[in-house]
Amino acid sequence: MVSPHDRTRAVAWREDALELLDQRRLPGAIVHRRLTVAAEVAEAIRNMVVRGAPAIGIAAAYGVVLAARVRYAEDPHCWRERIAVDLAMLATARPTAVNLVWALRRMEGVIAETEGDPVGWLLAEARAIHEEDIAANRRMGELGAALLGGRCAVLTHCNAGALATGGYGTALGVIRRGYEMGLIERVYADETRPWLQGARLTAWELAQDGIPVTLLADSAASALLRQGAVHWVIVGADRIAANGDVANKIGTYHLAVAARYHGVRFMVVAPTSTMDMRIASGTDIPIEQRAAEELLTFGGQPVAATGVEAWNPSFDVTPAALVDALVTERGVALAPDGEKMARLMAM
Numbered sequence: 001m002v003s004p005h006d007r008t009r010a011v012a013w014r015e016d017a018l019e020l021l022d023q024r025r026l027p028g029a030i031v032h033r034r035l036t037v038a039a040e041v042a043e044a045i046r047n048m049v050v051r052g053a054p055a056i057g058i059a060a061a062y063g064v065v066l067a068a069r070v071r072y073a074e075d076p077h078c079w080r081e082r083i084a085v086d087l088a089m090l091a092t093a094r095p096t097a098v099n100l101v102w103a104l105r106r107m108e109g110v111i112a113e114t115e116g117d118p119v120g121w122l123l124a125e126a127r128a129i130h131e132e133d134i135a136a137n138r139r140m141g142e143l144g145a146a147l148l149g150g151r152c153a154v155l156t157h158c159n160a161g162a163l164a165t166g167g168y169g170t171a172l173g174v175i176r177r178g179y180e181m182g183l184i185e186r187v188y189a190d191e192t193r194p195w196l197q198g199a200r201l202t203a204w205e206l207a208q209d210g211i212p213v214t215l216l217a218d219s220a221a222s223a224l225l226r227q228g229a230v231h232w233v234i235v236g237a238d239r240i241a242a243n244g245d246v247a248n249k250i251g252t253y254h255l256a257v258a259a260r261y262h263g264v265r266f267m268v269v270a271p272t273s274t275m276d277m278r279i280a281s282g283t284d285i286p287i288e289q290r291a292a293e294e295l296l297t298f299g300g301q302p303v304a305a306t307g308v309e310a311w312n313p314s315f316d317v318t319p320a321a322l323v324d325a326l327v328t329e330r331g332v333a334l335a336p337d338g339e340k341m342a343r344l345m346a347m
């Protein structure tokens, strides 16, 4: 079923190529990029043409299809050895979102099993990963909206929407469904420095779908929570450790602290492809450090004196103890911990 509040697609397979909506250009311009080789896909992930944990995984899966086409044409006997280089390149494009290696592992499973030309099999698997992600988002939308408990305003951080996933979104999936059910009256979106995913992407996505959205500077969030204007903070995740600690866009952690202080509930919405049960706690999650220029310049202009240094982690870790609800496609864990995570993953 197509929702009237779901019009955006960031990743598509079209006529033997991967088509990505260039998210760096939004909201000013709608530019699609056509990628035909795996190196272009790795670069698009690294440079934020495509971003958001599930979308990165889906793009990488299609990247494997492109790689297989080249490697099998080069040598139908040794393509498996040759494609290993492409898989390694894709796997290291960005370090924090575990969906990337999760998707590549699934593609590796198909590589190990196929006989003859692998392209059709790999394309079928990439498409399955893509479709399963949308289905998971719809399920999480239902489960998350059921927790809202009445008409409310919500705050979100970064972009965990259709643009960050196969479609519909994780946090924005809950928001889309909640809005459809008449439960959400307004969405507050943090602008999300330094890449402005909240301002450029979330606010755009919601405006496209006619969902009322108010933008705020990241530093205004605590003041808003203090006013009692927000009932839930709803965010996505890039990697969740076995104990329930959540890595997500930098700024999520202080939102969770402020939410707890002000008695506002904090919901994390993420598919099980974002869970990393091999990592015991958030301390072990690799946190991407991005270039200092992202902070030291704005729109190409310097905003700090020459010689100033910058600390620019792209993600932070919110301890599980600050999460009121973890929504996955397999079910909900209230106050998640190691035991509840293990139970969810065993379902």
Ligand code: MRU
Binding pocket: 051, 052, 053, 054, 097, 157, 158, 159, 160, 161, 164, 165, 169, 170, 171, 197, 235, 236, 237, 238, 248, 249, 250, 314
């Ligand atoms: O650096 P980004 O834009 O890839 O960061 C994205 C986020 O932090 C999202 O909140 C997360 O990937 C969840 S997307 C459903």
